[in-house]
Amino acid sequence: MPRVIKHPELRREELLDHAQALFLTQGYDRASLNDVIASAGISKGAFYHYFASKEALLEALADRFAKQAMAGVQHISGDPGLDSLGRLNSLLAQSRRAKIDTAPEAWALFETIFRPENLVLFHRINLAASASFTPLLVRIIRQGVEDGTFKTFDPEGVADIVMQFGMATHDVVAKAINGGDADMEVAIEALERRVRLYEIALDRILGLPDGSIRISEAGYVRAVMTARRRQDAGKIG
């Protein structure tokens, strides 16, 4: 094979790109290291020059996801134009949008991504995202408790619950898809219904009137997906 030398940063990103595509479509376990390096057109030696192990690759990938998702969210907790509830809503909506936007392939490949073999990857991503988001969340909830908007004795705990709700999406969709009919529409329906439940649950946990928390923009998932699909169809057809 010809020897091509690239800027390290670039090569690293490339590797992450290929790993992402493979991990998302096949799952972390099923996608072999050989697949990754073949896809990236690189040798084994080169790979291990950049990552200490397959595990480390996963870690790095999750980190990148988390970092991307955090972009443009940092400012919210200090935004003077918003009250506590506004900040919380803003953060939730943004994080949700970021989640969907940073991995649109994943959401487009709805049926394949939400499979048990992706548990590990998803968990890692959420763990990384959690590590970044939680402090922000906690700060906002604390502020809300202090100014009397929210009512809870355990802001960290509530923040964790919020993150849990986010992670649970995976299981909700997985259940809708794998359990019986593999209909995408049904899965989306289930997802949106669940998000509505989470909103109200959060309202009540924080002692707010029903309807205060607004996570979802109705139809956003569907919009992203169908846009993607049209795009893919264009590519293939």
Place this chain on the structure above:
Amino acid sequence: MPRVIKHPELRREELLDHAQALFLTQGYDRASLNDVIASAGISKGAFYHYFASKEALLEALADRFAKQAMAGVQHISGDPGLDSLGRLNSLLAQSRRAKIDTAPEAWALFETIFRPENLVLFHRINLAASASFTPLLVRIIRQGVEDGTFKTFDPEGVADIVMQFGMATHDVVAKAINGGDADMEVAIEALERRVRLYEIALDRILGLPDGSIRISEAGYVRAVMTARRRQDAGKIG
């Protein structure tokens, strides 16, 4: 190796026992099939006579856990001596006790069990348990909604949230242990605080006055663990 033939049921259970011990202490991925068969003193051929794959072994193990956990819980949803809230409380408390009792090794090996490598196993156990518990939970919640005790538009969703809370224990403890100080006392403290939060969260999600839901029996985990430890110490010393 000498050829020893055992009653199939027995051998199967034995295999599950050894698998359980290894999976719990080393994690599903790290414990190799060879480890399992070596531990069980059996050949590869024999193993594959009982299980179609390593995956199937995991599945069977999770099923066994779930089945054990379900024992003595079935009757609750029809208990005429309890109202909706009583049934829910009874179910939650029982399931929690079952969870701890059926895998006391796991809870005794607190530090080793709550590690990332056990994600897969834990998820499988909870999935299996979930499949059994959820219908019961849903039935109870539905009853409560009908008789006006609970207030929610999505009983299935609330049931899922309850299961989520149960599963989240893993992450709570994992965070307390892996993140910084490996102090067991701290981990238990965090766990019990979290359970209290879940209780109140559930109260509010279901539209009940704070303090209605009672999942925990304070100190139960600690009691089981210290008992175990004393026992182990006796064995070693």
Place this chain on the structure above:
DNA sequence: TGTTATACCGACCATTGGTCTACAATTCAA
């Protein structure tokens, strides 16, 4: 220019989950 550091290659390795053939132990009909 020479030399050190970096990026890269690919043969090689042990281990893994899994298959297969051979054979021993049981079961049970004749």
Place this chain on the structure above:
DNA sequence: TTGAATTGTAGACCAATGGTCGGTATAACA
């Protein structure tokens, strides 16, 4: 009691996996 079918067991074998290693080409810098 015999003997064929079934069930349980052993272990050699397999392809594929994640990972190592010695070596080489390119870049960076003196």
